Amino acid sequence: MRVTTHRPFRARLATSVSRGAAALSRATGRGDGSVIGGRLGLIIDPDLLAHLAAGREIALVSGTNGKTTTTRLTAAALGVRGPVATNSYGANMPTGHTSALAKAGETPYAVLEVDEHYLPQVLAATGPRVIALLNLSRDQLDRAKEVAMMAQLWRDALRDKPVHLVANADDPMVVFAAAESTNVTWVAAGQRWHDDSWVCPECGGAIVRADDGVDADWRCTTCNLRRPAPQWRLDGEAVVGPDGNRYPVHLQLPGRVNRANAATALAVAARFGVAPADALPRLAEVASVAGRYAQVQRDGRAIRLLLAKNPAGWLEAFDMADQAPTLLSINARDPDGLDTSWLFDVDFAPLRGRPVLITGDRAFDLAVRLEVNEVPFRHVPTFAAALAAVPPGRLEVIANYTAFQDIRAELDRVN
Amino acid sequence: MSTESRLRIVWLYPDLLSTYGDRGNLLILARRAHLRGLTVEPSEVRSDQPVPVEADIYLLGGGEDGPQALAAQRLIADGGLRKAVERRAVVFAVCAGYQLMGASFFAKGQRCTGLELLDLSSDRGPSRAVGELAGEVDPDLGLPTLTGFENHGGRTHLGPDVRPLARVSVGVGNDGQTEGAWSGTVLGTYSHGPALSRNPALADLLLRWATGRQTLEPLDDTWSDRLRGERLTAVKGTT
Numbered sequence: 018m019r020v021t022t023h024r025p026f027r028a029r030l031a032t033s034v035s036r037g038a039a040a041l042s043r044a045t046g047r048g049d050g051s052v053i054g055g056r057l058g059l060i061i062d063p064d065l066l067a068h069l070a071a072g073r074e075i076a077l078v079s080g081t082n083g084k085t086t087t088t089r090l091t092a093a094a095l096g097v098r099g100p101v102a103t104n105s106y107g108a109n110m111p112t113g114h115t116s117a118l119a120k121a122g123e124t125p126y127a128v129l130e131v132d133e134h135y136l137p138q139v140l141a142a143t144g145p146r147v148i149a150l151l152n153l154s155r156d157q158l159d160r161a162k163e164v165a166m167m168a169q170l171w172r173d174a175l176r177d178k179p180v181h182l183v184a185n186a187d188d189p190m191v192v193f194a195a196a197e198s199t200n201v202t203w204v205a206a207g208q209r210w211h212d213d214s215w216v217c218p219e220c221g222g223a224i225v226r227a228d229d230g231v232d233a234d235w236r237c238t239t240c241n242l243r244r245p246a247p248q249w250r251l252d253g254e255a256v257v258g259p260d261g262n263r264y265p266v267h268l269q270l271p272g273r274v275n276r277a278n279a280a281t282a283l284a285v286a287a288r289f290g291v292a293p294a295d296a297l298p299r300l301a302e303v304a305s306v307a308g309r310y311a312q313v314q315r316d317g318r319a320i321r322l323l324l325a326k327n328p329a330g331w332l333e334a335f336d337m338a339d340q341a342p343t344l345l346s347i348n349a350r351d352p353d354g355l356d357t358s359w360l361f362d363v364d365f366a367p368l369r370g371r372p373v374l375i376t377g378d379r380a381f382d383l384a385v386r387l388e389v390n391e392v393p394f395r396h397v398p399t400f401a402a403a404l405a406a407v408p409p410g411r412l413e414v415i416a417n418y419t420a421f422q423d424i425r426a427e428l429d430r431v432n
Numbered sequence: 433m434s435t436e437s438r439l440r441i442v443w444l445y446p447d448l449l450s451t452y453g454d455r456g457n458l459l460i461l462a463r464r465a466h467l468r469g470l471t472v473e474p475s476e477v478r479s480d481q482p483v484p485v486e487a488d489i490y491l492l493g494g495g496e497d498g499p500q501a502l503a504a505q506r507l508i509a510d511g512g513l514r515k516a517v518e519r520r521a522v523v524f525a526v527c528a529g530y531q532l533m534g535a536s537f538f539a540k541g542q543r544c545t546g547l548e549l550l551d552l553s554s555d556r557g558p559s560r561a562v563g564e565l566a567g568e569v570d571p572d573l574g575l576p577t578l579t580g581f582e583n584h585g586g587r588t589h590l591g592p593d594v595r596p597l598a599r600v601s602v603g604v605g606n607d608g609q610t611e612g613a614w615s616g617t618v619l620g621t622y623s624h625g626p627a628l629s630r631n632p633a634l635a636d637l638l639l640r641w642a643t644g645r646q647t648l649e650p651l652d653d654t655w656s657d658r659l660r661g662e663r664l665t666a667v668k669g670t671t
């Protein structure tokens with residue numbers, strides 16, 4: 018299969034303008050260029066994304082959490098087959114997709130991370146072969162749609178589409194979204210956060226789970242919605258595939274959730290003819306994703322950065338973090354959402370027994386939350402003060418979006 | 433409070449009315465009561481369960497239009513909350529929960545009947561009110577400045593049988609002038625989510641109402657006070 022070189026003139030012009038603007042943006046130090054380049058390109062040709070997608074075999078990755086990481090892992094796995102275009106900077110709206118494809122030039126494959134809200138649009142524009150649906154939960158409270166509405170949006174967009182889904186069997190919202198699709202590979206990718214899926218999105222009935230496990234069996238007590246039998250699942254440190262084979266997964270990325278992300282990546286790659294055994298060494302090479310999980314040595318401290326943007330993400334971060342001094346940093350700037358109420362949706366109890374430090378614009382909101390949660394903590398004014406306050410050795414840092422970027426900047430924009 | 437001196441706090445309908453950290457109010461009240469040596473019995477009652485009539489404090493949280501309308505229907509049909517209020521149980525209702533304490537409210541483009549436990553009614557405002565909320569509290573309640581975060585599309589009109597909780601200095605509240613309402617031991621506010629995290633004195637007022645105690649021993653509120661100071665400073669000059 019070859020990428021067509023006969024794009025309409027306007028599309029070719031738009032592509033070159035898009036690349037030029039991206040280069041300019043990078044050169045002037047105003048970002049990685051992926052958004053501004055795509056925006057200019059789309060102004061010239063609104064169909065540019067469709068033109069750039071034409072002739073490529075594409076996988077989309079969407080969900081509230083884990084999409085940047087899963088996109089990276091999937092792109093690594095597909096790399097076994099050939100060059101892969103991907104939006105690796107997390108610019109996950111159509112402008113970002115446009116510049117990622119334009120910048121990559123002709124590639125046989127593309128793996129695109131897609132913001133949940135834009136999935137219908139990007140599905141229509143790119144005609145993907147596979148879509149990975151990871152999870153849906155509350156995010157950025159003062160702007161996001163209700164979780165069940167998002168699941169309905171996905172379901173409507175996916176109905177009667179000739180696309181293969183790789184979907185999380187453990188999230189009732191995802192199962193509801195995929196319920197009218199005929200081609201689905203189910204992955205037991207887990208769901209640690211249950212508080213957005215106690216009510217059945219299909220009928221309003223109560224959803225019951227067999228136990229508290231992250232991959233517990235679940236069903237609606239009123240209608241037929243229930244956990245589908247997964248073809249891919251985790252078994253300790255290994256992924257078990259549809260053939261029943263156990264594939265040991267040795268990732269540099271921490272936590273169960275990243276092994277689940279790897280399982281999803283393997284399931285997507287399998288649809289493109291990549292065998293798990295061929296993909297696994299590629300997955301093991303991924304050390305960090307846009308600063309997430311990055312490990313930095315500073316003043317004898319081994320700092321690891323974990324990003325958590327919403328309640329479900331915080332629970333996963335607690336699971337990833339070692340039993341070591343932990344710094345929590347909270348901001349509430351525009352990209353984070355201005356409201357800190359969600360802090361009370363997170364149970365910080367897993368941090369009891371670790372030395373906990375807090376900082377960030379909204380450290381006092383967190384202080385009140387931790388006090389109620391009976392998690393002892395110490396407030397530090399800056400990241401530097403946090404470093405000075407812990408002994409040499411591991412320091413886990415868990416931060417929400419802009420707090421994470423602030424700390425990353427202090428660490429010379431580690432990737 | 434019942435004779436065996438257990439304080440029963442019920443969070444009503446978390447399956448319908450729970451959006452933004454609403455559980456926080458339950459956790460904060462339970463902790464502050466516990467630190468005063470009270471035995472606390474917190475519980476969560478879903479909308480398919482009967483409302484217990486014997487509890488001491490009832491909490492209602494925020495919610496989207498659909499769940500809000502459904503919660504009102506089920507609470508009216510159940511009748512338990514009305515009986516509880518008649519025996520002077522305490523109700524603390526937030527945002528969507530506050531609106532359905534009134535005679536009517538708007539959800540999904542329709543006027544819906546409320547519980548009529550507070551003399552007020554709500555309709556749609558010209559725009560959504562999202563952001564910091566602050567105001568001076570009714571002097572009769574003896575509380576410091578109210579601080580919170582609001583996120584709602586409603587406007588609430590107070591009748592003669594309720595008093596505003598506060599006079600708005602920042603944000604919108606009911607209508608840009610007043611915020612929240614109270615009557616007897618029923619109190620509602622647009623300060624959403626864990627409203628009590630920034631207003632520990634309001635939490636203690638609810639506990640005093642519920643226990644009948646005139647005073648409660650003071651607690652170390654260093655972090656709440658710092659949070660209050662920071663938020664009130666942050667909104668200064670935005671009026």
Ligand SMILES: [Zn+2]
Pocket residue numbers: 217218219220221222237238239240241242
């Ligand atoms: Zn159902």
